[in-house]
Amino acid sequence: MASQDTIVSLHSAQSRESVWSGGVSPYAVLPKKLGMWLFIVSDAITFSCLIIAYSYVRMASQNWPRPFPFWPSIVNATVMTVVLLTSSITVVMAVRASKVGLRGRAAWWLMATMLGGILFDVLHIHEWLGLIGEGVRLFNNPWGTPLFGGTFFTLTGLHMLHVTIGVVYLGVIAWGFKRSKFTADDVEISGLYWHFVDLVWMFLFPLVYLLSAKTI
Amino acid sequence: MEATATHVHLEPKRIFLIVWGWLLGFTCAETFLAYQHWVLKVMLLVLMTISIIKASLIISYFMHLRYEKKSLVLTLMPALVFVIAMLFVLFPDSIRLLEMRPH
DSSP, X not given: OHHHHHHHHHHHHHHHHHHHSSSSOTTSSOHHHHHHHHHHHHHHHHHHHHHHHHHHHHHHOSSOOOOBOIIIIIHHHHHHHHXXXXXXXXXXXXXXXXXXXXXXXXXXXXXXXXXXXXHHHXXXXXXHHHHHHTTOOSSOOSSSOXXXXXXXXXXXXXXXXXXXXXHHHHHHHHHHHHTTSSOHHHHHHHHHHHHHHHHHHHHHIIIIIGGGBOOO | OOOOOOOOOOOOHHHHHHHHHHXXXXXXXXXXXXXXXXXXXXXXXXXXXXXXXXXXXXXXXXXXXGGSOHHHHHHHHHHHHHHHHHHGGGTTHHHHHHHHSOO
């Protein structure tokens, strides 16, 4: 009876240990997927620091510029948001297609996502050029608090860099997945990155554009 | 013949389309609310609340965290929320700074 108890306690000790000792994956995800999640968390903290610093300066400033008229700026930013959200749906479709082994279709959906990213970048650069043409620089602008330019270009520039890297990343994955060099897990992990880029914009759109909308 | 006979569990496509619809709806609502004549503090609070809801939908459904093992969720999310909350500690100082300025 004593030996049976010992076996039972040994079994339970092993099963308790195995979950966290690396014998069994404690998170039930691949290491590279966990790696992407950890990157996302760290990048989320980077963006949070910038966004909170921006909000601080925005709240503390009396004469923060409101240079964005409804047409074309706010409409343009809203279209950019719709484009990013739509590209998130196309990446969901790519992941679904990859899971059932439809390599060609998955690559096609990934390319549709890349197209969304490129369109987003084009619209954003157009917006930047418009502001630069009106005299907005990193440390001054024609309207009010000089920090407007610095915060605007830093926040949106860092995000645009993420979108551009995402487009290249998705392109590599689409190319490799079509040629069986990558697996469905790689498509899913690239999708995680793309959704994160989309998620960050959900905060930048209201903070940077809507709170600086020109009101009548 | 590129499809292979694999049996994987996939959530219905309809769920993702519904979430996408909600996200578009929230975006339109934000744009509409931005033109209400509210105090900046209230506007910031309302818009950030909507953004947090949108972010939660993206994380839960598009990033699939809702369907992952609870240990992964509990490792990632509370730590992230805690760090962001700590970053907000100095934020009320912005209101003090604004009120200190001569009007």
